[in-house]
Amino acid sequence: DAKTTQPPSMDCAEGRAANLPCNHSTISGNEYVYWYRQIHSQGPQYIIHGLKNNETNEMASLIITEDRKSSTLILPHATLRDTAVYYCIVLRGGSNYKLTFGKGTLLTVNP
Amino acid sequence: DTEVTQTPKHLVMGMTNKKSLKCEQHMGHRAMYWYKQKAKKPPELMFVYSYEKLSINESVPSRFSPECPNSSLLNLHLHALQPEDSALYLCASSQGWGAGGETQYFGPGTRLLVL
Numbered sequence: 001d002a003k004t005t006q007p008p009s010m011d012c013a014e015g016r017a018a019n020l021p022c023n024h025s026t027i028s029g030n031e032y033v034y035w036y037r038q039i040h041s042q043g044p045q046y047i048i049h050g051l052k053n054n055e056t057n058e059m060a061s062l063i064i065t066e067d068r069k070s071s072t073l074i075l076p077h078a079t080l081r082d083t084a085v086y087y088c089i090v091l092r093g094g095s096n097y098k099l100t101f102g103k104g105t106l107l108t109v110n111p
Numbered sequence: 112d113t114e115v116t117q118t119p120k121h122l123v124m125g126m127t128n129k130k131s132l133k134c135e136q137h138m139g140h141r142a143m144y145w146y147k148q149k150a151k152k153p154p155e156l157m158f159v160y161s162y163e164k165l166s167i168n169e170s171v172p173s174r175f176s177p178e179c180p181n182s183s184l185l186n187l188h189l190h191a192l193q194p195e196d197s198a199l200y201l202c203a204s205s206q207g208w209g210a211g212g213e214t215q216y217f218g219p220g221t222r223l224l225v226l
Contacts, residue, residue, distance in 0.1 A: 034214075043115070043201055043217035044154065087153055093210045097167060101153035 004088045004102035012082075012109050018075040020105050022088030025069040033064060034089040035073045037082075038104075044087065047073065078109045114138075115218035117202050123224045126192060132221045134185040134202030142166075142208030143185040144215060145177060146201040154201055160185060161208040192225045199223075 005023040012018040024033065032051050036044040048055055048062045050071075055062045061074040075082055088102040115136045124130050134143065142161045146154035159167035160179040174196075176188040185202055199220045205213040 036217075041199060041220070041222075043203075043219045046214050046216060049214065093208070093213075095209075097159070097209060099156055101155075104153055 004090055004100060006086075006088050006102040006105045008103070009106045009108070012075075012078045012107060014080060014109055014111050015077055018078040018082065018107055018109070020073040020075075020086050020088075020107060021070065022073070022102060023070045024088070024090050027068050027090055028092065029068075030094070031090050031092045033062070033068075033071050034091055035060070035062065035086060036089065037084040037086045039084040047086075049091075078107075080109050080111065083107060083109045115202055115204055115216055117200075117218040117221050119221060120219070121222050121224075123226065124189065124192065125226055126194070128192075129188070129190045131189065132187040132200055132202075132223075134187075134204075134218055135183055136204040136216070137183055138204065138206075138216070139182075140204035140206050140216075141182060142205045142213065143179060144203040144205075145185070145187055146203065146217075148199040148201060148220070150198075158187075159208060166208065189223075192223075194225050197223055197225045 034049040035047040038044045048060050050062045063072045085104040085106050087104045090100045092098045118133045144159050145157040148154040157171045158177045163179045174191050178186040199222050201220045202218040203215040205215045207213045
């Protein structure tokens with residue numbers, strides 16, 4: 001089963017880009033990479049997901065390396081409200097369904 | 112609307128009590144999930160329902176009993192819990208299940224304390 005590795009914590013200055021890395025070196029070809037965040041024990045909030053290509057939405061960008069062994073979540077202009085635990089998740093659908101959460105990165109955005 | 116609601120927000124129960132957690136969504140999603148989250152840990156998947164049928168049970172003890180009365184509702188019945196079962200219980204739903212590209216939307220959770 002794919003495992004994910006994330007740094008336990010990161011700091012970022014307000015207004016700057018936050019780049020959160022995730023290693024998933026054992027990912028399989030049919031497994032998706034998802035990112036969620038969780039603010040102080042609220043329910044996790046969906047951010048973005050991808051399979052092979054880079055993705056962008058109104059919240060963030062997801063950069064997946066060509067070999068798919070790692071990815072980076074980019075928050076382009078971090079605000080204080082982006083302070084949260086960010087989880088990198090590998091999801092395999094189908095009859096062998098498996099969802100693996102990383103341990104999460106606590107991102108602290110400083111004024 | 113991407114809202115999943117959970118009741119109650121907080122629950123305190125004794126080890127001999129029977130209680131239920133409730134989850135509801137009105138997004139037309141056909142898959143619903145229960146997760147357990149201990150403090151400072153990531154959520155752990157417990158159960159998956161797809162089209163109102165239990166599809167996955169991640170070897171959860173029988174003192175946790177899920178129920179899906181219809182496509183919008185998911186319950187978790189609790190009986191004879193232990194203090195170590197104290198945690199945040201999260202419900203989620205997604206449009207489908209199984210293909211791998213379905214986004215899950217989470218509720219705010221029920222914080223359970225077992226005395």
